[in-house]
Structure formats: structure tokens, C-alpha cells
Amino acid sequence: MRFMILGGAGFIGSAFVRFLNSLGFRPLVFDLFTYSGRIENLLGCNFDLIKGDVKDFNTLHSTISNFKPDIVINFAAESHVDRSIYSPQDFVGTNVLGVINVLEAARRFSFDYVHISTDEVYGDDKCADENSPLSPSSPYSASKAAGDLFVKAYVRTYGIRAVIVRPSNNYGPRQFPEKFIPKAIIRTLLGMHVPVYGDGKAERDWIFVEDTVRIIYDIIKYAEWKGEVYNIPGGQRYSVLDVLKILGEVMGKEMKVRFVSDRPGHDRRYCMVSKLRYNVTPLREGLRRTYEWYLSNKWWWESLIDDRFFREDEPWK
Ligand SMILES: NC(=O)c1ccc[n+]([C@@H]2O[C@H](COP(=O)([O-])OP(=O)(O)OC[C@H]3O[C@@H](n4cnc5c(N)ncnc54)[C@H](O)[C@@H]3O)[C@@H](O)[C@H]2O)c1
Structure with missing residues (x-):
């Protein structure tokens, strides 16, 4: 199985690379190395690396065309709510336009797409299941919700194979x-x-990050790739x-x-509930x-x- 990990030098992405390594896979990491993406996070890992920006259509598409991944998992994001209040435009760039570039690649090349979203798209004060409406509160969660909606639209319109995964606070x-x-x-x-x-x-x-990455891997094994959502609460x-x-x-x-x-x-x-069952730390x-x-x-x-x-x-x- 050929895994391509967008944002693999960040917090959750690098934990996912470590988890893949423990199973014997050597993924391709594609990362811009923003302030939170650090090569130090991948110390001791076994991976190939392309420094690139998901907003850069040509680099992303030529990398995918050359590597021919079976699965692309997208952890690449502007991820901090406080920064989104300070600088919302950056969040639209990576979390919306970047996602559309990945979805365009999914139309052209044949791979399964795992879109990493967040519980924050549901907003607060109710306990959301996978069918709950989106009600984001911050520029960060609004940008993530927009990305999710584009994934749904690409599944419906172009028939790409994708799932949306919404973990809680890691x-x-x-x-x-x-x-x-x-x-x-x-x-x-x-x-x-x-x-x-x-x-x-x-x-x-x-939720402890090592639980999240294990559960994402399990989702990949059982996914239907029809744009369905999987919540990952820590409970x-x-x-x-x-x-x-x-x-x-x-x-x-x-x-x-x-x-x-x-x-x-x-x-x-x-607050989220999930259709999945698992143990956590x-x-x-x-x-x-x-x-x-x-x-x-x-x-x-x-x-x-x-x-x-x-x-x-x-x-x-
Ligand atoms: N950390 C959490 O608690 C949490 C909870 C739920 C969902 N999420 C989601 O999980 C994903 C990963 O979060 P994280 O906490 O690991 O974030 P992070 O900020 O630690 O890592 C983000 C990674 O993406 C890379 N990146 C940013 N912009 C890029 C671009 N334009 N092109 C290529 N790479 C780029 C960064 O260099 C970094 O390596 C995000 O989608 C986030 O919304 C995080």
C-alpha cells in the first residue's frame, strides 16, 4: 500500500507516519514546513519527503502523478483557532483552496482520499453525531467546514472516493x-x-494522539469511500x-x-458521539x-x- 501523507511533519501527521512505520510502511510525506511542521517531528522515521504546498496545484499534482499513491491522507492545515482570529485569510488558503487542489487530484488520479476534519465544525453546546448539521464558530472551524463540504460535493458530482474524519481535541x-x-x-x-x-x-x-492515528488507520480498512463521516471523540x-x-x-x-x-x-x-467503537488511553x-x-x-x-x-x-x- 502506497501512502501519501499531506502535512506529515505536523503533530498528528507525524504520529501517523510513526504508526505506519510500525506496520512496515514507508510513506511519502508532502509538507510545506510552516511554523508547526518540523523535520524534528519525523526524527527516526522511515519516509520519503517532498517539500510542497497544497495550495500549489502543479507541485501537488506532479508529486501525485509520479508517486501514484493508493491512499492520500490530508493532515495539512492551518490548525490554530487563535491564529485564525488574527489572520483568517491564511486559513481559507490552505484549509479550503488546498483541499480543492487535493480533490482535483482525486478526480484525475485514482486514489482513496482521507480528509481530516475536526469536531469544531459542529459548533458547541450540543452532542453531535455524524449526521448533525455544521455550525462553525471560528474562522478556523468555518474553513474546515468549507473543506468538508467540498469533499461531499466532489464525491457527489465527480464520484471521487473519499471519507471525512472528525477527531476531537488531540x-x-x-x-x-x-x-x-x-x-x-x-x-x-x-x-x-x-x-x-x-x-x-x-x-x-x-483524545491521545496515538489513539487517533490508530483509529484513522482502522477507518481506512473499513471505509466505504462514499463521502461518509467518521467522528473520533475521545469520550x-x-x-x-x-x-x-x-x-x-x-x-x-x-x-x-x-x-x-x-x-x-x-x-x-x-461533544461528539461516534458510530465507531474503540478503546482510548x-x-x-x-x-x-x-x-x-x-x-x-x-x-x-x-x-x-x-x-x-x-x-x-x-x-x-
Ligand atoms: N490537533 C488537534 O487537536 C486536532 C483536532 C481535530 C482535528 N485536527 C485536524 O488535524 C489536522 C492536523 O492537525 P495538527 O494538530 O497535526 O496540525 P499541525 O499544525 O501540527 O500540523 C499541520 C501540518 O500541515 C503543514 N501545512 C500547513 N499548511 C500547509 C500547506 N499549505 N501545504 C502543505 N503542508 C502544510 C504544516 O507544515 C504542518 O506540518 C488538521 O487538519 C486539523 O484541523 C486537529
Whole structure:
């Protein structure tokens, strides 16, 4: 099986490459290496590499034409909600136009397409199943929802073979420190406070990244490729403050919480159910493994802590 991994140098993409390696596959990684895509994430992995932009139609199509993948999995995205509030146009570029380029390739070349979306497309305050309507709140989730709708349209209009996968909030090794859990771990290791938006009661459904990639691989085995949706909730819904409490216990450190003004449009609660059945790593165990990874891999994050999204309490401002 020939796998092509778009965005394979990012957080979830690189975990997927590792998982494929453990099964004996050597995928082709296609990545632009934006701020969150790092060659360090693929250290020790077995892969071929093309540096390229999904927005660049010609490079994407010639790579696919030469490599002839059986499956293309698209993790390439602008992925951070705060950045989308600051700079929405970048999100339309990669998360919508980039997706259309991949879909155009799917029309011309014969491969199965796994489109990685997010629980955020459903919006907040209700428990979504795979048939629930989309109601995105942020420029990020709006761009992801638009990408999903184009996948559906290409399946219906052109008959391409695709599935849409919607994981909930992932955490684990190699997540860029702008995201809440690595930010909390690293700032606490540095003796800094942890900024918490609003009242800290916003609830997320947490899933360990190694569970997500295993479940995506299982979906590939059973997919019908008719544009169907697969939700991947972690089934572990905790508020930001609850996560910090468990993380503090895991780290054996006091978390210095500082409440800051709420993110504009902040979703209060994500909740999904899935037609799939699977086991996941308990949150405390996943947080322990995540903390141990950041503790023993300071070299990975020390050069990143100048990033304004790591340093500032309200980075969208
Ligand atoms: N992290 C989460 O909690 C989470 C939850 C649900 C869904 N998702 C989705 O999973 C996917 C991966 O998320 P992640 O957390 O690994 O993100 P990430 O930011 O860590 O990685 C994104 C990767 O895409 C690459 N990329 C960005 N723009 C590109 C472009 N134009 N061309 C080629 N490559 C490009 C980056 O270099 C990086 O390697 C995204 O689609 C995201 O929306 C993430």
C-alpha cells in the first residue's frame, strides 16, 4: 500500500507516519514546513519527503502523478483557532483552496482520499453525531467546514472516493506549544503562569494522539469511500481547569493559573458521539506520557518559546 501523507511533519501527521512505520510502511510525506511542521517531528522515521504546498496545484499534482499513491491522507492545515482570529485569510488558503487542489487530484488520479476534519465544525453546546448539521464558530472551524463540504460535493458530482474524519481535541508528544496542553506543561516547567481564557470552564473532549492515528488507520480498512463521516471523540470531556488539576498532579507541581479575557467567539463545550467503537488511553495516563515526553525532549521545544503564541496571554490581540 502506497501512502501519501499531506502535512506529515505536523503533530498528528507525524504520529501517523510513526504508526505506519510500525506496520512496515514507508510513506511519502508532502509538507510545506510552516511554523508547526518540523523535520524534528519525523526524527527516526522511515519516509520519503517532498517539500510542497497544497495550495500549489502543479507541485501537488506532479508529486501525485509520479508517486501514484493508493491512499492520500490530508493532515495539512492551518490548525490554530487563535491564529485564525488574527489572520483568517491564511486559513481559507490552505484549509479550503488546498483541499480543492487535493480533490482535483482525486478526480484525475485514482486514489482513496482521507480528509481530516475536526469536531469544531459542529459548533458547541450540543452532542453531535455524524449526521448533525455544521455550525462553525471560528474562522478556523468555518474553513474546515468549507473543506468538508467540498469533499461531499466532489464525491457527489465527480464520484471521487473519499471519507471525512472528525477527531476531537488531540494531545500528546510533538504538539506545537501554542496549543493548551503543551503550553501548560512548558510554561509550568519554566516557572511561568498558565493563561486560562474566560472562567476556565470551557469543556473539550480529549483524545491521545496515538489513539487517533490508530483509529484513522482502522477507518481506512473499513471505509466505504462514499463521502461518509467518521467522528473520533475521545469520550473524555473535561474543562480546562479540570485538565490543569490532573496535569498538576501528574507533574507534581502547582499550576499557576492566570485568568485572561476570553477568546472571541469561544466555544463553551464540544461533544461528539461516534458510530465507531474503540478503546482510548485514559486522560491521566495520556497526560503522564505527554508530560514525560516534554520533560525528556527539552531540545525539541526550547527554540520555540519565543513564539508570540506561546508567550502572550491573549495572542489574537
Ligand atoms: N490537533 C488537534 O487537536 C486536532 C483536532 C481535530 C482535528 N485536527 C485536524 O488535524 C489536522 C492536523 O492537525 P495538527 O494538530 O497535526 O496540525 P499541525 O499544525 O501540527 O500540523 C499541520 C501540518 O500541515 C503543514 N501545512 C500547513 N499548511 C500547509 C500547506 N499549505 N501545504 C502543505 N503542508 C502544510 C504544516 O507544515 C504542518 O506540518 C488538521 O487538519 C486539523 O484541523 C486537529
